[in-house]
Amino acid sequence: MDPESLVHSRFILIWACNVQSTNLHLWPYIAEARKRGAKVVVVDPVRTRTAAAADQHIALRPGTDGALALAMAHVIIAEGLTDDDYVEQFTVGYPEFAERVEQYTPEWAEAETGVPAETIRTLAREYATAQPSVIRIGVAVERHAGGGQAVRALSCLPGLVGAWRKPGGGILQLPLWAFPVNWGAFMHPEMLTPGTRVINQYRLGSALAGELDGLPLKALFVYNSNPVVVCPDQDKLVAGLQREDLFTVVSEQFMTDTADYADIVLPATTQLEQDDIMFSWGHLFVTYNHRSIDPLGEAVPNTEMFRRLAAAMGFDEPVFRRTDAEMVAEAFDWSHPNMAGITVESLQEKGWQRLAVPSPDEYAPHAQGGFPTGSGKVEFVASAAAGGNFVVPLFRQGSNDHQPGQPVDPLPHYIPPRENAAGDPSLAGRYPLNLLTPKSHAYLNSSFGNHEFHRRVQKEATLVLHPDDAAARGITEGAQVQVFNDRGRFTLVAKLDATLLPGVVVSAMGSWRKHSRAGATLAAVNPTAFADLGNAPTFSDTLVEVEIA
Amino acid sequence: MSYVITDACVDVLDRSCVEECPVDCIYPGARMAYIHPDECVDCGKCLPACPSDAIHWEYKMPPELELFVAVNAEFVAEHGLSGGAGDDATDADHPVVSQRKPA
Numbered sequence: 001m002d003p004e005s006l007v008h009s010r011f012i013l014i015w016a017c018n019v020q021s022t023n024l025h026l027w028p029y030i031a032e033a034r035k036r037g038a039k040v041v042v043v044d045p046v047r048t049r050t051a052a053a054a055d056q057h058i059a060l061r062p063g064t065d066g067a068l069a070l071a072m073a074h075v076i077i078a079e080g081l082t083d084d085d086y087v088e089q090f091t092v093g094y095p096e097f098a099e100r101v102e103q104y105t106p107e108w109a110e111a112e113t114g115v116p117a118e119t120i121r122t123l124a125r126e127y128a129t130a131q132p133s134v135i136r137i138g139v140a141v142e143r144h145a146g147g148g149q150a151v152r153a154l155s156c157l158p159g160l161v162g163a164w165r166k167p168g169g170g171i172l173q174l175p176l177w178a179f180p181v182n183w184g185a186f187m188h189p190e191m192l193t194p195g196t197r198v199i200n201q202y203r204l205g206s207a208l209a210g211e212l213d214g215l216p217l218k219a220l221f222v223y224n225s226n227p228v229v230v231c232p233d234q235d236k237l238v239a240g241l242q243r244e245d246l247f248t249v250v251s252e253q254f255m256t257d258t259a260d261y262a263d264i265v266l267p268a269t270t271q272l273e274q275d276d277i278m279f280s281w282g283h284l285f286v287t288y289n290h291r292s293i294d295p296l297g298e299a300v301p302n303t304e305m306f307r308r309l310a311a312a313m314g315f316d317e318p319v320f321r322r323t324d325a326e327m328v329a330e331a332f333d334w335s336h337p338n339m340a341g342i343t344v345e346s347l348q349e350k351g352w353q354r355l356a357v358p359s360p361d362e363y364a365p366h367a368q369g370g371f372p373t374g375s376g377k378v379e380f381v382a383s384a385a386a387g388g389n390f391v392v393p394l395f396r397q398g399s400n401d402h403q404p405g406q407p408v409d410p411l412p413h414y415i416p417p418r419e420n421a422a423g424d425p426s427l428a429g430r431y432p433l434n435l436l437t438p439k440s441h442a443y444l445n446s447s448f449g450n451h452e453f454h455r456r457v458q459k460e461a462t463l464v465l466h467p468d469d470a471a472a473r474g475i476t477e478g479a480q481v482q483v484f485n486d487r488g489r490f491t492l493v494a495k496l497d498a499t500l501l502p503g504v505v506v507s508a509m510g511s512w513r514k515h516s517r518a519g520a521t522l523a524a525v526n527p528t529a530f531a532d533l534g535n536a537p538t539f540s541d542t543l544v545e546v547e548i549a
Numbered sequence: 550m551s552y553v554i555t556d557a558c559v560d561v562l563d564r565s566c567v568e569e570c571p572v573d574c575i576y577p578g579a580r581m582a583y584i585h586p587d588e589c590v591d592c593g594k595c596l597p598a599c600p601s602d603a604i605h606w607e608y609k610m611p612p613e614l615e616l617f618v619a620v621n622a623e624f625v626a627e628h629g630l631s632g633g634a635g636d637d638a639t640d641a642d643h644p645v646v647s648q649r650k651p652a
Contacts, residue, residue: 020590024572024590024592025571027571027572031571031572049588049590053572053588053632457591
């Protein structure tokens with residue numbers, strides 16, 4: 001759906017997304033919808049600035065999003081609030097789904113999420129009846145053991161209530177499907193030698209420590225990433241980067257925490273110094289990026305870096321000789337109807353062009369199905385799971401390779417957090433606090449964490465605690481504290497906030513290790529375990545203890 | 550932390566910044582507008598929108614305008630302003646402003 005269509009939404013459910021900090025350009029559309037009478041509800045364990053600005057904030061226990069979504073489906077079905085015509089025409093597996101969610105009562109969900117059953121009922125009724133309704137989900141929903149199923153459960157809701165019928169209705173994470181991206185030209189999967197070992201970056205610490213199967217890693221090439229800050233298992237990762245026998249090359253604009261350990265740092269261009277063509281995660285415009293200046297010093301774009309590397313290594317396949325202009329020309333399927341009137345030349349002249357789709361006032365792409373599923377409908381029973389080898393369809397990284405592919409229950413269901421009192425009482429006894437590490441207000445993951453302006457806005461890293469949790473540990477505002485579990489520990493300053501759920505502690509991610517108080521950031525305690533689908537990380541599924549440092 | 554409107558706005562009150570602000574945190578008074586320091590998200594869109602160059606970042610205030618950090622914060626607190634100004638203006642100003650003679 002089109003983010004700009006949100007002005008037509010009557011009910012806006014922002015789920016685990018701090019829009020005012022991480023998606024600010026969407027907020028004016030939400031504000032406009034509100035002026036026109038829409039209600040804005042935020043579901044988030046934390047009272048973010050977005051939650052504070054909404055009409056209602058529903059705080060749930062970390063990692064229980066799926067329970068709340070399934071209970072909403074239960075209420076919608078039990079109270080006859082479904083759009084029967086839409087369900088009949090444009091969905092698959094409704095009877096099975098209805099039977100599945102019978103067990104997920106609001107009372108059951110209250111015990112799981114901490115949200116009162118009556119609040120859940122009211123939420124479900126308002127969401128179902130105020131049409132068009134929209135759910136804006138953030139990636140935080142995915143960051144725990146049952147993250148994939150939580151997203152599946154949420155994705156069923158608009159189909160149940162027929163929210164897709166009108167502009168401003170549906171579910172929004174990335175409006176990626178509208179762009180006819182030529183993924184094959186981006187990824188060239190045929191270039192990968194069969195049998196090549198692929199290691200998920202969230203296992204980099206284990207890989208460098210030699211804990212994974214296969215030959216030891218002898219060389220590491222890092223570009224467009226700062227794993228020391230964004231990957232878990234920081235202690236092990238840093239120890240690995242310090243190995244004398246590891247040859248490390250980092251292509252970067254700045255001396256990041258990762259570049260500090262490089263044998264060679266290659267200077268990379270910024271977007272100001274390179275031409276590029278972009279689709280978007282947040283709007284429906286194709287953009288041509290003209291460089292403003294020529295590259296400074298010896299900096300080169302990734303494309304040129306790999307061309308030179310391939311030439312030096314003796315690779316002479318034509319793909320390694322493609323120019324930037326050739327890659328731009330291959331980036332999209334220009335013959336697709338959504339690209340009508342859009343060419344490389346017109347983009348170079350205008351800078352940006354909206355996809356040739358109806359205006360935000362008219363665009364309802366799934367009013368009559370047309371979903372990228374096997375059936376083209378909303379699949380309450382997922383056909384992708386039918387073969388017992390479930391692989392998430394094309395996703396953010398532009399490839400659906402290297403997923404676990406294990407059998408998956410084709411119906412949405414609830415998977416509780418891995419690190420919790422019910423699942424692991426002994427662990428919860430030692431580490432009773434849920435650590436959440438949301439995106440920070442002033443950084444983009446770890447980007448800008450070195451920049452004076454952004455560091456001033458973000459201020460020094462803090463651990464936010466409920467006053468009761470703080471008092472039980474003798475912790476006062478501004479005290480230096482240590483956060484730890486079996487994986488590691490880090491040190492920072494305590495901040496008390498009575499709006500926080502007791503038992504939950506929060507530290508925004510992104511600040512750099514070299515600016516930390518004791519040589520570690522929150523990545524030191526984050527888990528390497530994956531969520532249930534797509535090998536997603538589980539950074540919101542972390543138990544810790546806190547003490548005065 | 551926030552952006553801060555200073556005395557170059559007094560008796561100009563152009564309101565371009567109000568139009569530009571994505572989170573609706575700028576509250577017009579009778580003679581100048583004020584930014585709510587807790588609602589401002591530090592995006593900086595208001596700064597180039599101001600025809601009077603009246604807006605400064607809290608951390609880069611010209612020393613002689615430093616008092617306006619408190620003027621903005623005190624005005625919104627005094628009048629209980631929050632949640633967006635909408636089309637409303639407050640028919641009052643901070644004493645530092647209201648005591649000034651009209652230009």
